[in-house]
Amino acid sequence: MIYSLQESEWMKKLTTREQEEILHLTVLSEINKKFPIALEHQKKFLKAFIQLMEDANLEVADALYESYAALISSVTIQEELNFKTFILEEGGMLTLEESTRMLSHGTTGLQIWPAALWLAEWILENPDVFENKSVLELGCGVGFTGLFTALTCNVQQYVFTDWHRKVLQSLCRNLNLNLKQRQRGDATLCRNCLDNFDNPNTDSDMICKTLRRRGGGEEEEEEEEEEEEEDLLDVIGDGKEDGAGGTVHLASLDWEQADCDVKRFVKPDVVLAADVIFEPKLLPSLAETLKVFLNNQKGNEVTAYIASSVRNEETFAHFLREIDSSEIGRRSKGPSKEIFHFDRSCPMKLLKLYSRK
């Protein structure tokens, strides 16, 4: 439920006790103490709250002034970091760290973008698409779409991919934060993948051997058979048998790298991406990457869902031309309900892509 400070008549009748209750449900809540949203947002919220109480000629709770004073005088330890916590319908929470900046460390991948939230609204309405499916995400950023899908749908496997080192590091922290203390029914995080990313000597094309084997890499299968057996037990032995969620992997994948292991070994049923249509020079390689996954030789039907904020019509049209020039058909339909709070001023499009074969 989202309450707006501007529109709520009931807020203009709050007692000091009720104001304190709201304070303890927001700025002073346990979630915010543990995973604080950006200091700037907290200050703005309390300032607007106090202003609203004063404008309505209400007695303002001392605790509001005290908390505001504490915020404006506090040293900004995590100026660049923001935590967002989502309460899931089935119970449980999803908490992600993100940057307060749209562009940070030369990448746009450190923030959750509106198209990712919009895509999650669609996923919530279409869980069947993911039922027992192997899903791969392109340009996953800090991991909101994937964590949301892996925790709310019954996927068989979810493979997060991105290429930027800082983005992958932030993704690792978010995966650890949400999947480490796994409960029955949650997705299981592949430890081999995380170990891969902890190893500073690995090259840019990182994919764990468990994922290679599952994708059907025969050479690796022979070479590492015994070792693999143990890994598989480690990774999935305590998961699927009790009807729990699928296994979560992460791998580095650069669309511009034509020949890479992820493209070779991973054969998903569903490909997801949010807000990846933005840089004209990347569009041919993005379309080419999609084509590889859509036309894999596994014999299964593969579908891709690409959610996009259409900020520039020409860039979007350019991507459609790249798609049309390949053997890929397309249709689109977005979510019907608004659930998350984000700026919806920019038009959104959801492309459903499938191979014409």
Ligand SMILES: C[S@@+](CC[C@H](N)C(=O)[O-])C[C@H]1O[C@@H](n2cnc3c(N)ncnc32)[C@H](O)[C@@H]1O
């Ligand atoms: C606008 S962000 C979207 C992030 C996330 N999907 C979301 O919607 O919150 C674009 C993402 O594409 C990734 N990206 C950009 N160029 C890429 C490339 N050549 N190969 C793979 N990923 C790339 C970025 O690292 C970033 O995570």
